[in-house]
Amino acid sequence: MSATAPSSVRQFSVPQERRLVTELPGPRSRALQERRVQSVSRGAGTLANIYMDHGAGAILVDVDGNQLIDLGCGIGVTTVGHADPAVAEAVSEQVRKLTHTLFTVTPYENYVKVAEKLAQITPGDFEKHSVLVNSGAEAVENAAKIARRFTGRRAIVVLDHAFHGRTNMTMAMTYRPWPEREGMGPFPGEIYSVPISYPFRDGLSGEEAAERTIDYIETHVGPRDVAAFFAEPIQGDGGIIIPAPGYFQRIVEYCRENGIVFVADEIQAGIARTGAWYSIEHHDAVPDLVTTAKGIAGGLPLAAVTGRAEIMDAVQPGGVGGTFGGNPVSTAAALAVLDLVEREDLIGEAKRVERALVERIGGWVDKYDIVGDVRGKGAMFGVELVQPGTKKPNPKALKHVISTAVANGVIALDAGSWDSVLRLLPSVLISEALIDDAASVLEQAIESAPSGDDAEEPPTPQS
Incomplete structure (x- = not known):
């Protein structure tokens, strides 16, 4: 594949764009959630009670017709994109x-x-x-x-x-x-x-x-x-x-x-x-x-x-x-x-995604006082959130960032022993345009996140 965004050289069954037609979760997802609590163990908890219908590439489409940018891939599973035709x-x-x-x-x-x-x-x-x-x-x-x-x-x-x-x-x-x-x-x-x-x-x-x-x-x-x-x-x-x-x-x-x-x-x-x-x-x-x-x-x-x-x-x-x-x-x-x-040289595509992520979010450490570190390889990145001026974990901020992102059509994951790392695991086929759009949503969430100054002292890291 070329170094350009995959969407420019590959046809997807779903347009590679974020598109919201209802609030999230939408009415059909809410109805399914009501059924779920009557039949599914609460131990099988979910990050977002938004029920998916289909997907392609880096986009998931829910039962209400909303198109969400998937930065989780079912925790790193759909690396080659959703429902690849081959x-x-x-x-x-x-x-x-x-x-x-x-x-x-x-x-x-x-x-x-x-x-x-x-x-x-x-x-x-x-x-x-x-x-x-x-x-x-x-x-x-x-x-x-x-x-x-x-x-x-x-x-x-x-x-x-x-x-x-x-x-x-x-x-x-x-x-x-x-x-x-x-x-x-x-x-x-x-x-x-x-x-x-x-x-x-x-x-x-x-x-x-x-x-x-x-x-x-x-x-x-x-x-x-x-x-x-x-x-x-x-x-x-x-x-x-x-x-x-x-x-x-x-x-x-x-x-x-x-x-x-x-x-x-x-x-x-x-x-x-x-x-x-x-x-x-x-x-x-x-x-x-x-x-x-x-x-x-x-x-x-x-x-x-x-x-x-x-x-x-x-x-x-x-x-x-x-x-x-x-x-x-x-x-x-x-x-x-x-x-x-x-x-399709998907190893090369992962390197392309890394370059795009570094360019787009690599400066967050200097831009936001609750971002302590941005690190990653390929299509596997983490953003560690801290209390300003320290390295103390900031789980409150992470919870806010993820819930805000989900409500705006971006699926991102939590991680870290203190639940303070934003985890990004997109498909290696995600385009630069989708990376930019998702990053904009995440930036808005970071800007409105609590500083966490009043949080309790976390356990001392063992390393």
């Missing part, structure tokens, strides 16, 4: 042929083709094998099982501010207690959270932060007991935290020295979102295992664990897998997505 056609064709047999009973080619492609695109010049599962949390849990089986060790190390999922084990690997973990225990033991490199808050170089992490492992866990070190190379739910240069190089070196399996959790940042196939590539480090999910299948449920063949093959036959893992339809969607990334 993905839809691949799914439709596969549904007509075969919907399910279960790969571990009677296998099929799609599963093998996805595994072959993952071996090509994941970092590392060595033989790799994969197992396909349903979700990111399931991929993480299987990676932990595989690492424990390979090493014969029990301990799992994770990073502060991490999010690894909502199963019982992955909740134990997730950093903050609210809302995911509160009241859900007991959780599995032998999971240890260690300090991350958080440049905005700790001021350390990558090497200094890595030594702090290593010291914690040495003094609190003991490396001989550690099976795996799990890390999101760019943390998503944690607040788009990008460790300083050199951090992961030293961590991977330490893992190699001590027989620890290094796992890159790429569930949110992988598959071209950050301007590379996988975000660990920005850190010039090679993981032993990689977990993939979200963006791999354009909205259909699919995830994977990919890594060194000798590690992946340490598990006995039947030790990993599941009924719907690597389903024929989901794998067909994944093959279409992976083809799109290469055929």
Whole structure:
């Protein structure tokens, strides 16, 4: 694709523009919300009670006909845009042929083709094998099982501010207690959270932060007991935290020295979102295992664990897998997505989005006293909101910004251990015009946000 906005070279079934015809939520959404509270668990909470009907590219259309700019992509899933025609056609064709047999009973080619492609695109010049599962949390849990089986060790190390999922084990690997973990225990033991490199808050170089992490492992866990070190190379739910240069190089070196399996959790940042196939590539480090999910299948449920063949093959036959893992339809969607990334240079498109975002919102730190930091890679950005003149988190401001943006037709996400980071995960096909329009809405929300001076003192960050 050219360096110009994708809307100038691609036709979408929905005009790529924000358009409001009712207040938000509209009457039909409000009616659906009334039905929802009568039948859906309140535990399945939503950011915005606006019910969607269809979408294309970076635009969602609700049941009232409003067109909203989607800066969330279902938390990083629809990287290639909503309802991409090539993905839809691949799914439709596969549904007509075969919907399910279960790969571990009677296998099929799609599963093998996805595994072959993952071996090509994941970092590392060595033989790799994969197992396909349903979700990111399931991929993480299987990676932990595989690492424990390979090493014969029990301990799992994770990073502060991490999010690894909502199963019982992955909740134990997730950093903050609210809302995911509160009241859900007991959780599995032998999971240890260690300090991350958080440049905005700790001021350390990558090497200094890595030594702090290593010291914690040495003094609190003991490396001989550690099976795996799990890390999101760019943390998503944690607040788009990008460790300083050199951090992961030293961590991977330490893992190699001590027989620890290094796992890159790429569930949110992988598959071209950050301007590379996988975000660990920005850190010039090679993981032993990689977990993939979200963006791999354009909205259909699919995830994977990919890594060194000798590690992946340490598990006995039947030790990993599941009924719907690597389903024929989901794998067909994944093959279409992976083809799109290469055929239309969506890695290049993610870099274009990064340039546009930096140009449009990169100056917010100087422009607004509640913006402490703007950071990101590709189509994955975070805006950390603070109380003026400090680095104290400002969750009140974030709540205001998101609710104001939603009311004006822009879907953005929250993030951060203190709910103080505005998270932007648009499709890599979003145009500069939509970025500009969305940024204007967000600016108006920031300008009217409370300073948060009267907020209670937040907990002291552990890193």
